[in-house]
Amino acid sequence: MITVTDLRKTYRQGERTITALDGVSLSVPKGSIHGIIGHSGAGKSTLVRCLTLLDRPTSGSVMIDGRELTSVRDAEIRLARRRIGMVFQHANLLDSRTAAQNVAHPLELVKTPKAEISARVARLLDLVGLTGFGDAYPSQLSGGQKQRVGIARALAAEPDVLLCDEPTSALDPATTEDILDLIHELTRTLQLTVLVITHEMNVVKRICDSVSLLENGKVVEHGPLIEVAATLDGSLARALMPLPGFKRTSALPVLELLLAGNSASGPVLSGLTRRFNAEVNVLAGSVEHLAGRQFGRLRVELDAEAPLAEITEFLESAGVQVEVAA
Ligand SMILES: Nc1ncnc2c1ncn2[C@@H]1O[C@H](COP(=O)(O)OP(=O)(O)OP(=O)(O)O)[C@@H](O)[C@H]1O
Ligand SMILES: [Mg+2]
Structure with a gap:
């Protein structure tokens, strides 16, 4: 479980103070995936840096399984950081090392016994679907395979939290789906707490249990995926089920x-x-399956003699949310 409470980060730039995070709070239960979506400059990278202690937040708290991360002293940062596995857009593998040696790297740094390393690396490579690829060098692997090695390496120190920063932004659509499915499966089997930072709604649709929308350093919308998707006037619902622009004819x-x-x-x-x-003339529509439920957003033109209020009431009594667009 990860709990972030009122996290703030300000930067000084000469006379100016830049507020990159303006009171961010979120909570992600063990075994679930939380998406953080936001435009450029929203504060996503700042949040990642604060969560991994690469940067110290100005105020607020980050708790992992009930333990405060922000009060860790500099000397203990390395140890604290082991509780968070990181997956980046590019796997950033060491080219001179094989896949197995890349996965072993974080374990060597903390002087894990050799026999334990080789057993754990073999297990991790199996887990990410790379059985038999241990001796391959990064140059011999596809982008998706490299990302699998990156994920295995992130899991090597048996972290509680997996922080994925744009994990699929450099991959083609089919590979993106494979990697997202892998992250989803690992979350369930290893009972990880996962945060996925992304600007792709597709990532949220496919694997997230809950989502926060970050704007100007603030969480402006958040909740379980099925709740935000069921909010007619929400920005996230619009982004999950987009409709094309509308011109009245x-x-x-x-x-x-x-x-x-x-x-x-x-x-x-x-x-x-x-x-x-x-x-009833359907002008536009979008249908999605999210978290096992069906959602649809429709724009319809109506030609009826009954008053609009009566029609709206009928629809609402059938469980449909209605907004008069024109
Ligand atoms: N070291 C820094 N010094 C001053 N300002 C910074 C610093 N790092 C980030 N900022 C500012 O904080 C805000 C949030 O930046 P951040 O990099 O977190 O955005 P982002 O959501 O990751 O954007 P992108 O999607 O483009 O990567 C921006 O206004 C940025 O200019
Ligand atoms: Mg960024």
Whole structure:
């Protein structure tokens, strides 16, 4: 479990004070994956640096399994850092070392006995799907395989927390899916607490249990994936199920509908047609399966004689969230 409370980081630049993190709080239970999504300059890298003690936060607390990380003295930073495994955009492997030697590296640094290292490295390579690749050099591996070595290396010291900073930004779509599935599987089997920093909504859709949206150093939206996806006017819901821009072409009313869970699979639109003798024209739509549930966002144009309020009430009673777009 990782708990971040009111984390602040300010930088001085001459006369100016730059607030990179402005009271960030989040909590990630063991065995789950939390996504942190944000635009450039939102504070993502600053957060990573503060969590890994590469940078000291100005104030606030970071607890891993109930132990405070920010009060660790400089001499003990190395030890504290072992509790956090890091996976980066590029695996940053040592080219002169084989895959197995790269995974062994952090263990050698802390003087783990040789026999234990080789047993653990073999186990880790199996775990990330690289059985038989131990003797390969980075130049002989694909981008996805290198990232697997990077993940095995991050897990070598048996950390409680895995911090992934844009883990798939340098990979093609198919490899991205493989690596995300691996992170997901490892989280469950090793009961890791995982934070994934990303600017790709696809990463959030595929593996995250919960998500925070970071803007100007602040968490402006957060929650379990199925809750944020079910928030009609939320930025995260819009990003999860984007609809194209909208230009009005007739005087008919246009509604935006969010269908979540049961309402998403029920025959809501045909019900509307039957009940109000209405013509429903779907202008745009997006359907997603998130955390095992179906979500849909639709923009529809309505041609009906019944008052809009009555139609809205009918839809809401069927569990659909409604916003009048025009
Ligand atoms: N060492 C520093 N000194 C001064 N300002 C900094 C420093 N590091 C970061 N900042 C500022 O803090 C803010 C957040 O930066 P940060 O690098 O955390 O953003 P980011 O979300 O990682 O962006 P990107 O997606 O572009 O990597 C920015 O306004 C940046 O200019
Ligand atoms: Mg960054």
